[in-house]
Amino acid sequence: MTQLEPSRARMALLALAALLSATAGCRDRDIRSYSIPKEAGDSTVSQPAGPAEAGVASAPATPKWQAPASWQPQPATGMRLASFKVSDADGATAEVSIVNFGGTGGDELANINRWRGQLKLGPVEADALPAQVTTVPTSSGDYSLADLTAEQAPDGKAPARILGAWLRRGGKVWFFKMMGPAGLVGSQKEAFVAFLGTLNFGGEDSGKPGALAGRAAGTQANTNDLPRSKAAAPDLAALPQGPALPGGGSLKAAEGSLLLWHAPGPWVVKPATSMRKGSYGLGPDGAVDLSVTAFPGDVGGPLANVNRWLGQVGLPPVDEASMGDFTSHMQANGLTFFVVDTGSKDAAHPQRIVAGVVFWQGNSWFFKMTGPSELVAKEKPGFLEFLQTVHAP
Amino acid sequence: MRPNVMTSIGKALLGFFNSLKLTVALLILSILLIFAATLDQVHLGVWGVQEKYFRSFFIFTQIRGTGLSLPIFPGGYLLGALLLPNLLVAHFCRFRLSWRKSGIWMTHLGLILLLVGQGLSGILQRDNQMRIDVGQTRRYTESFRETELALIDVTDPDHDRVVAIPMARLEGKDPIRHAFLPFAIRPVAYYPNAQLRPRAQMPSPLPSLATAGLGPDVAVEPTPITYKADDTNFPTAYIEILGKDGSLGTFLVSTMIVERQVLTYEGRTWHMILRPERDYLPFSLTLLKFTHDIYPGTDIPKDFASTIRLRSDDARDDREIRIFMNNPLRYGGRAFYQAGYANNDRTSVLQVVSNPSWQVPYLSCALIALGLAVEFGIHLFGFFRRRPTGESSKLAASP
Structure with missing residues (x-):
């Protein structure tokens, strides 16, 4: 080996190397200023110029609608895209508001219970949801509609009533709400439903902004054409965004015709496999396993699935008549879940399965929670809330 | 005395960087780093892993309950910054410039270029x-990750004057001033990720810091920053606009708010929006x-x-x-x-x-391939020269 004496050139070499390492990672973070020609469609502001005229199309950047002429437009404030005041001959007034939000906007149960809270009504459980929500099909999509009336006020005043409708479209949730005296709101119900039918989104699912950013309809394609450093970087506007659920969980999304859901923050995300679309560990040390799988067709139907799960927890099969003892149905975001809750009687190692099955676009989706009975019982409420977050893309 | 000290420091540095043991150690550390980063990709995603493991000098871990972060492993920048002088010094100390070594020289130069190119890409690539x-x-592109607060003077009928403030500036507390802004911006609060919800929908929202624009109607729910590839952060901040005569109001800005908020001051109309950093073409x-x-x-x-x-x-x-x-x-x-x-x-x-340096890796690979071909060619040529000719072989084989 040849050892050379240090020379100025070599010292300079070392200095250069040190400089290179020292400057690594430095990025320019200066304030920039520049002038650009005005661009069309790039300056939607949060304060529309004024309320839309009754009976005419609404302001740009929102879907178009045809409001009844008797609804008096009010200034759009804050988060509201539009407001209307509705009056009757007795001077009673009701208010109609239109807002939209990115993400899922909360699940069905949360929406219903929020409105129930505004009417001083107690919250309902998920089981009661089907009775609270009806579907209003329109050319823009199927609206969920709730019609809630407060209890009779002790002072003899008319009880308040809420007609609340919402539509998930293009990664946003659009809320339409009428609130006022029960009699007036009741007389306007037909007009309200007709109003929903006039909503025209003009095919602009994601291009036009609402008040808050939403999840754009679309798919980030897989491609082998990307530089490595950013191959998996998300398309900011096309990616799903966290819905309005606390806990810092992540909205799980996938390409194509996959359902979306929101897993609570405390759940441990386990790697998905070719079979599992989603996989989570719940409870202490993730002892409770939650899997999300999808299979074509009905996979034998409800009874076959129930009996398969019964077998997994060491119970004998049942017939169709006695299946109802541990199954129920649940509505979430336009999906109807078949919910099964069954557990073994084995005192030494009691196991329990709570599962929700939904048939969607030709596939059966299984959301199945398995584990020790005691732990599964603790996780069940969270699991049912989780099912409420499942929705179509 | 001083030249002697310099010489001994120089010798020590050369001795350190000339060491093959250092090369082996750095390569092993690099392998471990890549292995750990590959496993952690499940939790952090590609971008998070790059930031934590490769675009850092050290990998830190937080001691539970203390809030203290300790470096536990060298990061990609540090390993690269050590490998580069190691390669340079070892090369210049061990190989003399000669035609017989030209293949080795080219191969090493290619490797050095590869390292430098990667460093340049890390700095320059957008x-x-x-x-x-x-x-x-x-006529513009948008950053995947970086955001900016754009203040746009829309008063002119033909042109907009834009002042774009990098989001990082809102993390500080000092008022931000700019020659084209008639007001100052005082960062009030900054959240690297937050969910925004209408206050009316929240059972007991915290009091809003905003006094103007959309902010008073919005509840901010700070959430942990996410590094997952299929998740998005929504940077959010409260900023106070300070005019010459005092505060013009505190606004809420967030990438979740996609509409511009309006401010009128001294006869000019300004729009403000927090948006992905733009690069106009x-x-x-x-x-x-x-x-x-x-x-x-x-x-x-x-x-x-x-x-x-x-x-x-x-x-x-x-x-x-x-x-x-x-x-x-x-x-x-x-x-x-x-x-x-x-x-x-x-x-x-x-x-x-x-990436102004996008051609460097191509050049590096070409140089390495050429160097290896030359080195192989020199050896092959030498082999044929040393090989006995046909006649002499026959003579050697004859009794």
Whole structure:
């Protein structure tokens, strides 16, 4: 080996190397200023110029609608895209508001219970949801509609009533709400439903902004054409965004015709496999396993699935008549879940399965929670809330 | 005395960097780093892993309950910064410049270029995207990760004057001033990620810090920063606008708010919005057509392509180009890759990479290949020269 004496050139070499390492990672973070020609469609502001005229199309950047002429437009404030005041001959007034939000906007149960809270009504459980929500099909999509009336006020005043409708479209949730005296709101119900039918989104699912950013309809394609450093970087506007659920969980999304859901923050995300679309560990040390799988067709139907799960927890099969003892149905975001809750009687190692099955676009989706009975019982409420977050893309 | 000290320091440094043991140690550490980063990709995603493991000098871990972070492993920048002088010093100390060693020289030079190129890419490369609808014309790209507070003077009927403040500046507390801004901006609160919800929908929202714009009606719910590839952070901040005579109000800005908020001051109208950092181009792209083919019976994309019209500001270029998989458009120092699509195939998503040093890896690889070929050729040539000729072989074989 040849050892050379240090020379100025070599010292300079070392200095250069040190400089290179020292400057690594430095990025320019200066304030920039520049002038650009005005661009069309790039300056939607949060304060529309004024309320839309009754009976005419609404302001740009929102879907178009045809409001009844008797609804008096009010200034759009804050988060509201539009407001209307509705009056009757007795001077009673009701208010109609239109807002939209990115993400899922909360699940069905949360929406219903929020409105129930505004009417001083107690919250309902998920089981009661089907009775609270009806579907209003329109050319823009199927609206969920709730019609809630407060209890009779002790002072003899008319009880308040809420007609609340919402539509998930293009990664946003659009809320339409009428609130006022029960009699007036009741007389306007037909007009309200007709109003929903006039909503025209003009095919602009994601291009036009609402008040808050939403999840754009679309798919980030897989491609082998990307530089490595950013191959998996998300398309900011096309990616799903966290819905309005606390806990810092992540909205799980996938390409194509996959359902979306929101897993609570405390759940441990386990790697998905070719079979599992989603996989989570719940409870202490993730002892409770939650899997999300999808299979074509009905996979034998409800009874076959129930009996398969019964077998997994060491119970004998049942017939169709006695299946109802541990199954129920649940509505979430336009999906109807078949919910099964069954557990073994084995005192030494009691196991329990709570599962929700939904048939969607030709596939059966299984959301199945398995584990020790005691732990599964603790996780069940969270699991049912989780099912409420499942929705179509 | 001083020259002796310098000489001994120089000798010590040369001895340190000349060590093959250092090379082996650095390579082992690099392997471990890549292994750990690959495993951690499950939790952090590609971007998070790059930031934590490779674009850092040290990997830190937090001691539970103390809030203290301790470096536990060298990061990619540190390993690269040590490998480069190690390679340089070892090379210059061990090899003399001669024709016989020219292959080794070229190979090492290629390796050094590769390291330098990677360092330059880390510093200079910008990855942006362009979302463009069919029929739409765009003349800017947007950053994937970086955000900026744009204050836009829209008073002029023809042009907008934009002052773009990097989000990082809002993390501080000092008022931000700029020659083109008639007011100052005082950062009040900053959240690297937050969910925004209407206050009316929250059972007991915290009091809003905002006094103007949309903010008073919005509840801010700070959430942990996410590094997952399929998740998005929504940077959010409260900023107070300070005029000459005092506060003009505190506004809430967030990438979740996609509409501009309006401020009128001294007869001029300003729009403000927190948005992905924009890079304006000296040319425009118009999406003429987007095609998306899938494999029959599946949702798997087979081919997707954007036909665009490129028009440069100086009118030198006005042409149609088809961008499709593995065929990016390289123009104006940027490469436009077909990256995705959205909105029922009406929106094309192009990934735009700007890297002045993009040719360095190609040059490095060519140099390494040439160096190896030369080295092999020299040995082969020497082998044939030393090999006995046919006649002498026969003579040697004869009794």
